[in-house]
Each structure stands twice: as structure tokens, then as C-alpha cells.
Amino acid sequence: MSMKDKIAVIGAGCTMFSENFGLDYSDMMVESSGEALEEAGLSGRDIQAAWLGTAFPDAGVWKGRSGMDLAQSLGIFDIPITRVSNYCATGGDAFRNACYCLLSGEADVVMALGVEKLRDRAPQESLVKMMVENGHPIMQKGFTAAGTFAVTATRHMHEYGTKAEHLGQISVKNHKHAVNNPKAQYRTEVTLDQVMKSPMVAWPLTVLMSCPTTDGSACLIMCRAEDAKKYNKDHVLLKGHGFSVSTGWDLPFYDPRHHFTSYRATEVASRKAYKDAGVTDPRKELDMCEVHDCFASVELLTYEDLGLCKRGEGGKLVEEGATAAGGEIPVNLSGGLLSCGHPVGATGLRMLYEITRQLQGKAGKRQVPDARLGLAHNIGGPGAVSSVTILGAR
């Protein structure tokens, strides 16, 4: 059963994605949900079920282990609230579950909210430390998140002749886009030379090819499409959604049949989403994409996994400028994770916020003229889990 045109986004909100030293976990939830509720003309009491996405309570502030952290912060009680955790696809998964609830008829107005508070600790005390000190004592010891995504770049370069400079060009493009995004952490252009010469994190990925450590929250409020006009005449519609877990946390590195030049989870999830939405030529039919550029290599592989270009031609696609603002299929007009940062549980919902504003024609200097169809993509773990959502204008 296709989800096409059955769900409407009636409110969307997003905090600054930055080092929010003045805001705590709860403050950010209040800000993102506040913007969304205001847009929908609702109060917290109108929400009948909610999903809270926080991926790493242990790396942050020990908040987000349960839906009760949303209840306490927003003063919303006596409704079901579920905490969602699915690595970097957490936000997309919160959204998906909220949609399922609407389709079941169990609730009429639902909220999906993602939030992550990482910068109460030094960057190396949060996600890097998590890899160094926790996890399996032997398996993957030596990896950080960057390394797990760097090995795909290495293999892609080996098989297709992709250059490290292609990864650099993705960083240059996304940083340039972010200049127009007032909610992005970094809004400064960088040159290819700066990207290539910035400190190495995990070869071939440099610091400027890696997303920073960031705080942030984003929130969406949805209802069934037939009710949407009651709340917001300027709503957008869900056109398609796919979600797939296609390998495991350890398995890719121990599975002789795994190849490192694509993410199967994205292929599976996007094919499902395209089928829902009736998209057959994504490069032509989509007006823009927000894809999961936690590291530049992931954006490059994702071009191919989403079918925006042929296998092995991701480097060529960015080189030609097709994915830059004004290009054939602009990718990450928000600046992407490279510029906005990656408060893990919030990222997927931040992308849907961005697509929503584009489809409403409210994306300011980032606006794609007459945007009708946009895609948001997340990938989590070592490329194991992916969420692909397509939203469309009314």
C-alpha cells in the first residue's frame, strides 16, 4: 500500500544547528516544537501521540532514553510517546512511525521530534570517545565513525578512479550552500585547497570532509491529508517513504560478500520510496535532495545509490556541478551535515524541515524556483540502515 498523498505535514520547526551552549536538551525541544506547533496553530495538548528521536544519550547528556523526556520538557502528558533510536536514521524512523500511527487511525495529530545534545562535552569526549572506550573490546577497535565511512571512499577510488578531490568538491559545494542557511553551524565558503589541506581525520577524509559535532532539534507535526486544511493551508504531502536495514553494525567488515562501493540500504529504501511516489527518473523528477553527507564520501556514494547517476559516476556528477545550487539536481542546499552539523537524532527531521520550507516556497535565498518534489535521505551505522522520504507540494 502506497503512502502517497495520505499524510500531510502541517507544522515544521528547527533550532539553530550549532554549538548551542546557551540551550539544554529541553530548551531545544521547546524551540523546535514551538515553531512547528505555531505553524499548525496547535498547542501541545493537541498532540495525540509522539515519537522522540535521540540516538546517543550516553554520548550526550543522558537524556532521551525514553519518551518521558519529551513529556516533561513540553508538558505533554497522558499520551503515548516512544523514544526512537536507529543510529543516524533515527529522525527518519521517528517520522515513519508517526505516519504509521496516523494511517492506523489510532491518532489524528502526531509529532515526530528529534534532538541531540552533544556539545556539553568536548567533541572528542562524545562520539569519538564512544568508539574508543565503549563497544566491542576487539571488533572494530581502531575505527571511529569517520573510518567506517572512509573505507568506502578507498574502495570507490580503487574501483572507479574516483579522486579525493571529488570528495573535496562536495565539501566546497555544501559549504557554499550553507552561506544562505541562517540555521547552519558553519556559513563560510571554503576552497578546494583548504579542504584538501585541512587535517586528516581518516584517510582520505579530511576535517572539512567531515561533519562537526553539533547540538540541535527539529520537529514535524503531521495529520492525515484530508484533515490538513483545518490546521495549515500551506501544508505539504508525503509522496513516498522507504526504510531498510540491510546489514549490521559489524557485518559489513566481516562479510565476504559485502562490497564497499554502495549502500544497499539506500538502494532498497529509495526504490520503495520511488515506487510510492511514482518516480521513475529521480534526476529529472526531483527538484532537490537533502542527503546524508556525514562524510563527503557518503554523499558521493549516495548519488549512485539514489540513481541520480550511474554506478561509478558520482565523482563526475559533482564535477559537472549537477548537484550544486542552480544545477540539474541540487543536493544539500541547506549546507548538509558538513555545514549544519549532525545532532544525530535531529538530522533526519531537519532535512524534512528543509524540504518542507522549499516546497512551501519559504526557503529564502536557498529557494529552488517552483519546487514540487524533494527527497530527504539518511544513512545510519556503517551504512546499514537507511531512510528515504519524498515530500511534495500540495
Place this chain on the structure above:
Amino acid sequence: MAWGRPGGGERAVASYDEDSATMAVSAALACLGARHAREIDELHFVSLSPPYAEKSLSSLVAAAADLGTGLRTGDHGGSLRAGTGALLSALDAVKALTSRHSLVCAADCRQAPPGSMLEMGFGDAGAAVLVGGEGAVAEVLAAVSHSQEILDTWRTDEQRTVRTGDARFNRVEAFAKCTLEACKAVLEKAGIDAKQVAKAVITSPDGKGHGAVAKPLGLDPKAVVDPKTDSLGMLGTAQPFVSLAMALETANPGDRILLACYGDGCDAIVFEVKEAVKHFKAQRRLASPSAPLGYVKFLAYKKMLAECGGESNAFASQIQASREAPISLRFHGKRCQSCGTINTLSLRVCPHCQTRDRFDEVHLARKGTVNTYTQEHYFPTPEPPVTMAVIDLDGGGRYLAQMTDVEAAEVKVGMKVEMIFRRLHEGGGFHNYCWKCRPVREAPK
């Protein structure tokens, strides 16, 4: 490099991820070669610098060398003579038919006080000798042991570094007298004259005392094997076996070899070299291939610096480690009986065909090819960056491992690597060992 001390020379230094147990594993595997590991009935681990004061290392070495569980293991130490002591016990066991094959592994990375002459004089090494079975390169003609209670070289239970007393007393009074006596006795027992000794290995605590025995004993000076103290260092309990291997490499069938090992007494053994020696080539492996090691890095490797990098507080569980020993220690995989995939994770369900609990445990090859890799610059280690390599093992199975003994620039997709047993971190307050990989290299001369 002399590190501010008079004189030149070199010494062998164990890498930051090595200890006497990992070197013993490497030596054991090199010594066994293609021989069937299940035919080893005894394993002796010998060290004055064991990584555990209480816990058997022989059982660890036996597991990592994949010798199974049906064997006798023993740990030896206490004096520089412990290696030959273990060898004599092994010979007795084989002679008594209680063991078909006994493997003696001696390894040391002894700690010296920073800045001392000893620090430059010590060397880190592991060696293994296989006793019993067909095709021996040498047989024992006679053996004599003398015990001597004396204080010349020591380390108390509260000291980290080795101490030595008066140099002249140690050489003349402690070492030379006792060793000479034992050598005379063993030659007499073997019924040979000193001039009939083709090669003589005489180990002394200062690495240079062999002349003080060879001359009065009447050995041909050319027969005395150079312990290579100036290039390798004094190798602790591994010394007699490293020198014996060097002697055997140039020996001829029928030669008599004298091995005298001193340490609170002396073990003296006379060997007769057999035909098989013609094909004998000791397996050599060196950890660090390239650049000279600076003194600061040396101190870091030896954990002599208060803050020397490397991982701290890593999670580890003794219970989990025990459960996962088949893969993480013995390096066994699970071959699916339905689809034949070799799985290297402790999975109960084959990820390819979903067959549950129908696996054959298989020995994984310790060689493979790099499928892809990265170099991690932010993972704490004494030797950054950490190279992480995805390896396609010869004969099937894939494994993710750190690469060690390597320069970052030489790592390539498609390069050949061998698996090597190393120390990973100290999480849980114990040593966490694992299989790393390293480039396959030509053996050093």
C-alpha cells in the same frame, strides 16, 4: 643509535603492541610451519618478563597458536637459565614417551632502568624450539646441570627493571667459574674433547663473557658463536635458542655443538648435528622494518613515560573474551553447512542463507589481501595513525584488523598481509590480545 651513551650498536625493540607472549606466539607459529598443531603434547612458555605475574601465558600461547586443549602447558621463569631448563624437561618428556612433540617458546622484553647501560644492552626477542618426532636437525649426546645460589642479576617482586651487581664479580666469580665447570663435565660425559666442538653457544648475563669460558676450556676461538649483542642486544631467555639457531644454520651433519646457558647455575648440553640440518633455515621475523626508533618513542613503547598515548578505559569483559575465544584468540571461523560461507563473527544464523546453528568450525588462514582500508588519525595510539584494514583471508572469510609494523604510505588495496598476534589495550585491567595484520615482508638477514 646510542641514546647518549658511549659506543654504537643497535638493539631489537618490541613494538608498542608486543610483549613476550605475542612474540612467543609468532615464534611458535614460525617454528611449527606446516606441522600439524594437534600433535603437540607439551608447550613450555619461558620468560623473565611475562605480561602476567599471575596467570598462565603458556595456555594463552597454546590457544593463539591453535594447539587445541589436549596438551600439557607450563610456565617457566626465574633465571636466564629457564629456557634450557624447559628444554631439558621437554627432552625428558619425549624420551619418556609422555610427549610426542614438545614446543619450547622463550621470549623476553626485559625492562632496564632508563638511561642505564643495560637499557641499550638488552634486546627483545622470542624463539621457539620443537623437540621430538622425525627429522630432527640435532640430537642430544649429553646434558649436565649445575645449580649455583648467588646474587648477580635480579629483579625483586617490587622492581620493574633488572638490576645487576658488580660487573667483575658477576663475570669472573659468578658466571665463568660455574659455566666452565659445567662445560667440562658435559664434554666428559659426552666423551669428547673441547677441540671436537664445532660450534659453541655460551650465554652470559652481560652478553660478552663467553671468552672467559671458551679460552680456559680450550675451544677453537672460531667455534664460539657470536651472540650478536651489539646488533640484537641481550635477549634474555631467548638468547640460547637464537644463538643455537644461528649455529645450526652453518653446521654440517656430524658436528658437535656445545650449548651452555648460565643463570644461577649452568645447563650445558652437547648436540650432534644430523642430516636434516642441510635443509634447516631458522625463521626470522623482525617487528619494526624501517626507521630508527627515537628514544622518546622507545620510552613510550616501554611504558616508561607517565603519559604515553594509547587507549585508556576501553570496555572489556573477561566473560565475553572467554566466550569469543574461538574467533578472537584461536582464529577460527564458522563455515555454513548450507551455503559454505565462512563467517568470522560469532553468529548463530548465517547472514546469507539464514540457516541456524549448522556450522563447521574451521581454521582461518593467517594470510590475506587488503580489500579496503583507512588510516585513523584521531584514534588514540602510541603509533598514529591507526591503519584499519578489511582483509579477505586466503581460503575464505573476511576480517577487520588493525595493521601494525607498517608505514602509512605503503598501505594499498590489494596488498598481501599476514595475521599477527598482538596486544590491543588494557581495558578491564587485563591485557586484551587480538589478531592484527601486517605486510608480508622478506625475512631479514
